[in-house]
Amino acid sequence: MNHHPTTFCPAYRAIGVLQEKWVLHIVRALLSGNRGFNELARMVGGCNSATLTQRLEQLETLGIISKATDAEVTGKLARSIYSLTTAGRELQGVIDAIDAWGRAHLAEDPAGDLAAVDGCGGSEAAPVADSPDPGVTPLTRV
Amino acid sequence: MNHHPTTFCPAYRAIGVLQEKWVLHIVRALLSGNRGFNELARMVGGCNSATLTQRLEQLETLGIISKATDAEVTGKLARSIYSLTTAGRELQGVIDAIDAWGRAHLAEDPAGDLAAVDGCGGSEAAPVADSPDPGVTPLTRV
DNA sequence: CTCAAGGGGTTTAAAATGTCAAGTAGTGTG
DNA sequence: CACACTACTTGACATTTTAAACCCCTTGAG
Structure with a gap:
């Protein structure tokens, strides 16, 4: 990460973190519940164990x-x-913001490659600004 | 882009777009005004011409x-x-959401590499824990 | 005229990064 | 026992990003 000093700020850093490959996907998968390793790999879809392990550690x-x-x-x-x-x-x-933007601007417009098939069995009807209470069961801390 | 079919959705695709290196930085720079090539390169800070050209085209x-x-x-x-x-x-x-999150969670906590030096060339007046104002986040003015 | 400086890129090889196919190790199932 | 499942690790390989150089063009100073 070579962010030059004169432009640094928390947002800059945040972008640096979130823009790493698979990070957003992992977070999104985890927002819908806790997951095991392979389960996560399957949800994220396309990430292999090596990369996933690495990202997870980071x-x-x-x-x-x-x-x-x-x-x-x-x-x-x-x-x-x-x-x-x-x-x-x-x-x-x-994630909500990205989700909303994605639906608004590239829902059925695969200018690149892939056709949309259906809603992704996760955060539908996710109005921006809901109270962050996913109600996940807290589990044994490591 | 290898998004496996069963999990596809606009959000997935949106993530795929936004997670590419420099994209968020470029958008952020452009949100504060229109820019020329070299100007953009300087604002983004760290991206070279080759990559910038490529991203811009994409x-x-x-x-x-x-x-x-x-x-x-x-x-x-x-x-x-x-x-x-x-x-x-x-x-x-x-960007606002990322910005807010960054300020809240990694404002002065460079666990990784880099020490925060100052507000990024313009986004001072950064009141911590402000309501995500949908208006305009004050960035570097033109 | 010549030189330095700024804008807008392209081209190169090399380094960083991500990916893949296997393999390891423990457990549980048929 | 053989095989599928869990969670990784490893080393070879592919892709992406990078710095540095180079190209053209204009303006301003000397």
Whole structure:
């Protein structure tokens, strides 16, 4: 990240974080509930394990997501569960804004490549500015 | 772009567009006024001509920005001027959301690399925790 | 005229980054 | 036992981004 000093500001940095590949996708997937590794990989669709692992680590370091290894639920299986931190959950507003913009401006206009198929089984009817209470079950902290 | 079909939606596509390197920076710079090429490069800070040219072309194709060659203003100099289209201007909401989030969560916390030095060349008067004013975020004026 | 400076790019190879196919290790199922 | 599932790791490979140089063109100063 080589942001030159004279133009620095929190927003600049925020963009630097959010513009990294898959980050927004991961956050979006996590906004709809906590997920395991492979589950996340499937939802994000197109990201491989290596990249996903890397992104997940970065996001954890940044305090956007947290990883919990719930070693109790299924006995001894070490299933990792990723969830958003408070900071991460507040990205809902960003996702909503992107979502709204996307629907308004490239809903059925695949100038590039791909045709829209249907609403993505997630944040439909997401009016901007809802109270950030996804009501996710808090799980074992790591 | 390899978006797998089962999860596709406008938002997914929007993320795909906005997550490309420099795109958000470019939009942010352009939200504060129309810019020439080198001017834009300086504002964005860190992007080189090659990449900038490429991004600018992509964004133009996507209908987010438009390029005008005003051959009149300075006589015969072919100065290119980039500006946002309507669709592009509506990204204001996204930028605002990112901006607000950045101020709230990584204002002075460079866990990664870089120390915050000052307000970015213009967005002072940044009242922390302000309501996401949909009007105009004060950025660098022209 | 010549030189430096600014605007608007393009071209190059190299570095950074992302991706893929496998493989590892533990568990649970048929 | 063989195979599918979990969560990763590894090393080769592909793509993207980068700096630096170079190109053209205009203006202003000396």
